Amino acid sequence: MNTYDLIFKKREGGKLFLEELEYLIGGFVSGTIPQYQMSAFLMAVYFKGMDTEELSDFTNIMVNSGERLDLSDIEGITVDKHSTGGVGDGVSLILAPLAASLGLVVPMMSGRGLGHTGGTLDKLESIPGYRIDLSSQQFKDQLKEIGVAIIGQTKNIAPADKEMYSLRDVTATVDSIPLIAASVMSKKLAEGASSLVLDVKTGSGAFMREEKDACKLARSMIKIGRHNERNMAAVISDMNQPLGVAVGNACEIKQAVEIMSGGGPPDMREITVVLAGIMLKLSGNFNGLNEAKAVAEENLKNGSALKKFGDMIEAQGGDRQVCETPGNILKSPDYSAAVKSPEDGYLTAIDTRKIGLAALSLGAGRERVSDDVDHSAGINVLKKISDRVEKGEVLAELYSSKVKDMKPAADMYLNSLEIGRENVESPKLIREVIE
């Protein structure tokens, strides 16, 4: 076997077999295959794709490059959620304790924010004391005890994927549907949950701007999961505007507490309840989605989800008082500013990615993996698509403890909006449920 032939085969649209992929990825990880051959291969995959079996093999080789969490001694049904990322997507903060409050076991390994998207870990770390670095044993012990934990990915999960991702990141081969599918699924398979719900975002703040690409990605990941005997489902959801009203870290925790107290923005409630309903259905206890959703909705209202959130925070070293008086516990921003409408009209479109970048510029996110985050920084989104706006009316509030001059971020925010005379319909939140 030689690397040239494998690159050539893929370039010509051929299918690589298990041994060929093992040779390629193994050689790449061990350094016997140089990066310049792997990057040429990855670009060929970008253009020529992979078929289902090939993709499943590719994914499994990456899973097997590291640790595979064994959750078999945990009673109950383990279920996880993965979102492809967006702006204001703090769903995991609510969904994980909600699902646990419904009797499911939620072993969640999350990531940090990068670029225009936020990360669940950064959000949780705005709660003083919250630890994301549990060992595998601590993680499993906590799951047994309270049924939910949200931690950072342990180092040894799919190391081949990490290395390949670094190379893709500098060679314009990240946004390839099969490569994204394999990357996500290699981590999720290694993390060991038996069921997985995908939230694939589409729109101006998503990696997949086109809905058809989002569907393609979702179906590709579902295939890989089912090939590996996981229960799989997916939601295609809108990211043409920020989800909820909070974009940042502490402010998204505060919003999560509101929702688990029975209030909060309706879009965020809706998607969380849909995802929880699907999780319940996947667990086999419900036939109809509406019935499952009703049960989930109830646990947001009756305080069960919030209690579970408090249990998780406490178990991971954080201050559970955040559930009662978040304003006292979370760091307040030192500076704030209002973004005002320059004209009368309707908010007709949002370049959501730019809103994520405005939040990043306030300190809420990261340009590089090594950057620090200002947990108090963020944006309060007061107007969404199809809302009426008056000249001078406040469209959003900006917060930061790092950036005093908020003019650039305010301009960026305004720049992301289209205000028109004719109103438009609000984008539909749940585009498709793939079960």
Added chain:
Amino acid sequence: MNTYDLIFKKREGGKLFLEELEYLIGGFVSGTIPQYQMSAFLMAVYFKGMDTEELSDFTNIMVNSGERLDLSDIEGITVDKHSTGGVGDGVSLILAPLAASLGLVVPMMSGRGLGHTGGTLDKLESIPGYRIDLSSQQFKDQLKEIGVAIIGQTKNIAPADKEMYSLRDVTATVDSIPLIAASVMSKKLAEGASSLVLDVKTGSGAFMREEKDACKLARSMIKIGRHNERNMAAVISDMNQPLGVAVGNACEIKQAVEIMSGGGPPDMREITVVLAGIMLKLSGNFNGLNEAKAVAEENLKNGSALKKFGDMIEAQGGDRQVCETPGNILKSPDYSAAVKSPEDGYLTAIDTRKIGLAALSLGAGRERVSDDVDHSAGINVLKKISDRVEKGEVLAELYSSKVKDMKPAADMYLNSLEIGRENVESPKLIREVIE
């Protein structure tokens, strides 16, 4: 400017501007842009191509990465030929002295054989004493004196192309029409001839198996040349069988002497005369190709071309006696064997590449650039497409001084042939002349 964006732009089918290409190639050569980014870029070019202006810029940057031969002080019209390579393609050996005997100046820098194709330099080096490593000054002095020189490429011709070719060679990005065009033309432009005739081969022994790809490549190279004010023309010629009857080094010299003595195989004569005719037309002295061909044909018969060949050999340190008694001067092979037909029928097809590989296995060629060549090794091709063959009749003779057991090479040769009951037409040698 950053490399990622340039890879991305090309991946999306965009056109890179001069400064962008300068940044990319300059960074690659100086080492500030890593090979893994260049290989991803090259694979993107494989899939997305380059437009004429882009390709011309790309080529010129490679020309400017090294020395540019200045032939402006040489009187007369300088004209060169480039062949994309094949099996038995010893045309340059005859064409260069023939064109010089017709009053043109032929500054030819040639290459060595690699893989299934032979190289003009290896063939010339089978003449004892022949030196291919003249300095630029010696090269020009010889051109002034006798009008022809065939030497190796001086080291500093298009070094960026050399480096990029090495990377393409291991990343399955060699057979890209724009990249081939840029690579060939960067060397030819740097070598300074004012006119250039291309012989683009097509068929089973050519890099461009399909005629339409050969035409595309020819047109692409012509465009680059004309963009740089060179007189350009091209011939698309057949490589579905070896050219002439000799495949190897010393044996091709012997065949060249035969042709310049008025004999030799008709296909080799024909293509040489066509190319010489086109060269004469490009020089502006002839209007019709037939008239120009007749003049060229005459110089093969009357000994003028052979005399020029002898002058060139002598000037470059070789023994010009090879023109009179080649059998006494060239090394004879120690071993030989006959390949016999296993059945009666007609020779209907040849996998010409395999014949090149059979010659390589006898020692006539190189697997790696660093390999040595057995100048006495080669093949005498006795039957060509549409020839009648009888069972037991000799199809070819194999020669070597390195390989005693010729069974494997004989099997390879036989394996390359198709013998059928129904005869076929001989493939047309000159497919197209692009002027």
